[in-house]
Amino acid sequence: MHHHQPDILQNLRREFSSGRLWLDRTVVLAYAVIAGLSVVAFTFLTNQAFAYFQRVYHWQGGWAVLVWIPTWSAAIVWATRRFAPTTAGSGIPQVIAALDPAVAEAERSIFVSLRLTLAKLVLGSAGFLAGMSVGKEGPSVQIAAGVMRHARRWLGPHSGISDHALLVAGGAAGIAAAFNAPLAGVLFAIEELSRKLESRSSGLIITGIVLAGLMGVSFYGNHSYYGVIVVPPLDWSALAPGLMVVLVCGALGGLFAKVMATSLTGAPERLNVLRARFPVRFAAAGGLMIALMGLATGGATFGAGSEAVQHMLAGHADVPAFYVTLKFIATWLTAWCGVPGGIFAPSLSIGAGVGHNVSLLMGADIAPALIAMGMAAFLAAVTQAPLTAFIIVMEMIDGHALVLSLMAAAMLSSLISRLIAKPLYETLAAHMVAVLKAPAAPDPSAPAADAPPH
Template sequence: MHQEPDFLQNLHKELRDGRRWLDRAIVLAYAVAAGLCVVAFTLMADTAFELFLHIYGFQGGWLVLFWMPAVTAAAVWLTRRWAPGAAGSGIPQVVVALDPALDTSLRARFVSLWLSFAKMTLSTLGFAAGLSIGREGPSVQVAAGVMHHARRWLGPKSGISSHALLVAGGAAGIAAAFNAPLAGVVFAIEELSRKLESRSSGLIIAAIVLAGLMGVSAFGNLSYFGRIQVPKLSWDALLPGLCVTLACGVLGGLFAKLLAQSLTAAPERLNRWRARFPIRFAAAGALAVAVIGLATGGATFGAGSEAVKHMLVGQADVPELYVTLKFIATWLSAWVGIPGGIFAPSLSIGAGVGHNVAELMGPQIAPALIAMGMAAFLAAVTQAPLTAFIIVMEMVDGHAMVLSLMASAMLASLVSRMLARPLYETLAMYMLSTLPAPAKEVREQKTGG
């Protein structure tokens, strides 16, 4: 027979182990630090984009044709010279660092305090350039680098592995960036680890929530896009909702496939030119983004959060081709190699799809269709449907739409899987393939390959 737990004995055992409590305090302190770094990064990004808007508003906006290529070229040069591991979204780097077969000596190439600082600084330059990038993916790498640094202060018997710290840090980045702690927990399970270590799962979740609370403390307990007014949905909403979901599934799958091919140096003429002249390529890509932005009246500049807010309240002033042009601007912004994410631009593209369908088929349920488009497109791009629908639910305070958002994300992710491989996994595998030959040999020995 199993003996019942002795409460007093177990309590005495817990309180007696001072080293364990010190290790827990260290992890939670680093979680606070990770959350504060994401808060600082948010303020930096917002300030930088305000600077860009000031430049865009000067003398009719033509100055951006010179400003965007110059700043982008400088940011790409600095990235390649001082912090090549900071390029791109940041999520693939954390996925690589979590690979159990990766030699620990190589982990600093993908996550470290230096890369966290570089990511914040260089991504801020991307916002100052007005590129169509987001700060949520970079926040994952920033927070993971901070949390992983806690490992050097933990005791040898702490039971808290580097893997656990990286998962906690990456998820804390999502929680703090979106002001959505629940989304951070789900992101940890679905996208980063696929499971939580039982010995430290409670501490990991506590660290994620604590980091998320740093965002709440700084910006208030408010939904990212406010609270949408969702009308009562009936069977009449089924066809418009299905159109939004399928369109986002196809577009998101194609977007993920296009990004994967572009960022893995597929053997094409433009990628050969990109490899040979990366700074010139970055300047040319930024110039194209500047032209698109001018053609749309500035609608495609930046992450697109303001456009989403206007759509949700029925005050959208975006052009008819917003979805297509934002799609192209985001692809080019990622392709030039600057540190920056795709989460927020993906949400704006999905919102645009929902807005377009609403104008044609269901203007009375426009907020609901826009929210469904956001969840569907993000799920299609990342192929992480649970994370996508929870992020959107928390960002718009859409608890009344849980089933609709979940169904949209699940179906769009399914459609995307028929068109493309998981984006972050593909990029992570490419990064692993570019490791030095001795490192690849070590990895093959560990995996039995």
């Protein structure tokens, strides 16, 4: 049996013979750059919006937020339901719903489109301006996916690049650009969005993800999201506090996923009936509760929670012990009200709070390691995507010394969470598809009273 060696010249000739093929590749990569830039723009807007909110909070002792947050949350929910109902919530379930085989190609624009990208940019930034407990990572996924899907109209009929591939590339590019974590973007594409990458276009998709990530690096620098933590050598004495962090995060994360899914899929409870009948008033009431919780924690529960995490990792945290509970409730309320915003960053801050509390309780001198493990564990428990969770945290803190600890924490907490709740994003996506396909809903893009657009 003769093994023929590849003919280099023949392969090169074949590769460069089709100008249309290279044009299609150029289009995809150009759109990947635009997707990355759109996430950079969103990051800039959210930073500016939250900085303005901070000025409002620090004005006259902070009491202005009792009017500011309810007013803005009501306005955001009204605008969301009126103009772009499928931008409510994270954005990740929308992309998963668009990838569902039951959703026809023409119906995908209900969940992901260039128009929704623009709406998410504005409404997602407004959530930060309001001081709600939101993150930018979930919205970044929907924003970048909307940009990438638009590339379809410029591709040739025989490009071999499907709508599915473009949506996966866009969603993963959103994660890569938002977290400055290209590896996490690739894993997110495989683990959370597609479950597999199409072999024909996988190289192009990964190149696009990296390009989008490079856009974030070129504007914000190649640095870790939370800086570089210094971890002392870990020994067997770290096992008990580490295990406690993982067990608490696994149980809390599973509870969070269960509560979110129950609330957002319209379970027939009295409060959900009120929410369906009076969504704007419900949002105002939720905003008032979020304002009160923020005042009780000295402003720590407002926004994504990134500053609180940085303070904890630096060893001079100024958050109260009940921060975890209030951040948990504030994040749930924000999503339940229907405000466009993600739960990645708030989840990381809740997990960091658990790690910080355990280090104080057990007198552990390895607080940074416990905080990092808490971040990976809680995010893995909420999303039930442990590989993505531990890679994201590792890239955000430059925590290569903690690879095995973060991996073990994410895997174990995800297993605990599975005993309590179904995967959150898949549950919300399945609900959206069910609402879309329901015969009683003639226009799925319209804000239906009995179908919360999450």
